[in-house]
Amino acid sequence: MLVFDIPLHPPDDTWHVSHPNGSCLTFGARHAAVTFAAKLAARFDGTKGGAYLSIEGEDGKWRLFTPELKAPV
Incomplete structure (x- = not known):
């Protein structure tokens, strides 16, 4: 499983x-980092275990x- 971590305030x-x-x-905005990580995760989603984003909430x-920014089932 591949996981991309996106903190709230790095x-x-x-x-x-x-x-x-x-x-x-490196990104200067959280939205840009999330967008890039989602696209990257989509490219690797077919790998063993899948690819996900771990995003810190407020x-x-x-x-x-x-990768579609939905909660996994």
Whole structure:
């Protein structure tokens, strides 16, 4: 299973999305990081275990989402 973590408030207000190949992309806005991570997860969704986004909510809880940004079944 591949999981991309997107925090609510990262240090320095910079969001990082790590690519499975080892590279890391940096974003200045959370929305941009979520959009990129969702597209990346969609590319890897067919891999063993699937690909998901783990997004921190305003309540501090982390929630898992599919590449379509829906709760997994």
